[in-house]
Amino acid sequence: MRNVVNTLRVLEEVAARQPIGVGELARAVQMPKSSVQRALVTLNTAGWIRPASGESRRWVVTTKALAVGGRASADLGLRDAAVPIMEDLRQRTEETIHLTVPEEGKVVLIERLETSKPVRISMALGHALPLHASANGKAVLANSGQEVLVRLLAGELPRYTDNTVTDPDRLQAELARVRERGYAVNRGEWRIDVGSVAAAVLEAPGKPVASLSVNIPMSRLAGDAEEVYGLAVSEAAAKLSAMHGRAGPELTG
Template sequence: MRNVLNTLRVLEEVAARQPIGVGELSRMLGMPKSTVQRALLTLDEAGWIRPAEGEVKRWALTTKALAIGGRASGDLGLRDAARPIMEDLRRRTEETIHLTVPEEDKVVLIERLETSKPLRISMSLGHALPLHASANGKAVLAHSGADVLQRVIADELPRYTENTITDPDQMHAELERIRERGFAVNRGEWRTDVGSVAAAVVGPEKPIASLSVNIPVSRLTPESEALFGQAVSEAARTLAARLGYA
C-alpha cells in the first residue's frame, strides 16, 4: 500500500510542476531518490507520464491523465460549451485562453486556445495550478465556501516566487478585491514569467470552472489588466448562462 501511495503522490507532484526531474521531486516530497525513481518508472510503464524534451531527464503528464479526468468529472460537456466562448475571447484579446476546473485544492487545465503571437505561455492539458498563486485559482477561491477558504488559507501559504502571496490576511484582502472587481490577476505569482487574468464560472452553490487570458508577464500592464478583466468576466458569465446558471 505504501508503494501505491508514494506513486500517486509522485504523479500528483508531476502534474503540479511538470516538467520536473527526480532530484526536485525528491526534495519536494521528502522521499529518497530511489523511491521516486521507482514510482516514475512505474508511471512511465503505465502510460501516465513521459520524458520531457531536453538533455536533462524530466517528466511530464501524458494525455491519459486528461482523458481519465474528463470521464470522471463530466468535463467534456463543459469543454464543448466553453469552446466557442473561448474562441470569441481569443479573438477579442489575441492572447492564449485557458479553461480550468477546481479539483480539491487546485485547478486543472482542461482546454486551451493558443495565441498566434510568437511569445506565448505554453502549458499542457492536465496541468494543475495552485489556488492561491494563479489567476484561475484565486478566481475560484474568491467564490468558494468558508470551508474551502479555511482549509486552503489556514496557515502560511506555499511560496513559488517572490510575488506569491503567502500571508493569510493578505490573501483574504486579495480575494475581497477579486469579488469586488469580478476578476483575478496573477502577476508572476506562480512562475515569474507568467501573467494572467481570470474570472470564475459560478454555479448555483460553488465555482464550477474558470476562464483566463494568459500572457507573458511583460505584456501585463494596468491597461491590459482592465481590458482583459472585462472581457474574461463577460465570457465567464456567458458560459455560466449557457450551462443554465443565472
C-alpha cells in the same frame, strides 16, 4: 497500499510542477529520493509520465492522464459549451485562453485556445495550478465557501516566485478585491514571466465549477491591460455560467 498511494502522490506533483526532477519531487512529497525514483519508473512504464523533451532527468505527464481527466469532466458538458465562448474571447483579446476546473485543492487545465502571436504562454492540458498563485485558482478560491480557504490556509502556502502571495492576511485581502471587481490577476506569481486574468464560472453562489482566463507574457500585462482583460473574461465567464444553468459572478466593472 502505501506504495500505490505514494506513486499517485508523485504523479500529482509531476502534473502540478512539470517538468520536474527527482530531487525537487522528493522535497515536495517529503519522500526519500529512492522511493520517488521507483515511483517514477512505475509511472513511466505504465505510460503516465515521460522524460521532458531535452531534459532526460526531468519528467512531464503524458496524454494518458489527460484522457482520464477528460472523461471525468465530460459529463458536465462544460468544455463543449465553453469552446465557442473561449473562441470569442480569444478574438476579442488576441491572447491565449484557458479553461480550468477545480480538483483536489488545485485547478486543472482542460481546454486552451492559443494566440497567433509568436510570444505566447504554453501549458499542457491536464496541468494543475495552485489556488493561491494563479489567476484561475484565485478566481475559484474567491468564489468558494469559507471552508475551502480554511483548508488551504491550514498549511504553509508554497512560494513559487518572489511575487507569490503567501501571507494569509494579504491573500484574504486580495480575494476580497477579486470578489469586488469580478476577476483575479496573476502577476508572475506562479512563473515569473507568466501573467493572466481570470474569472470564475459558477454553478451557484459559493460553488465555482470552472474558471476562464486570458494568459499572456508579463511583458504584455501592462497599462490598462488588466482592466480590459478583466472585463472581457468576466463577461465570458458570466455567459458560460448562464449557459451552464446558473447566474455568473456579478460584474462590478
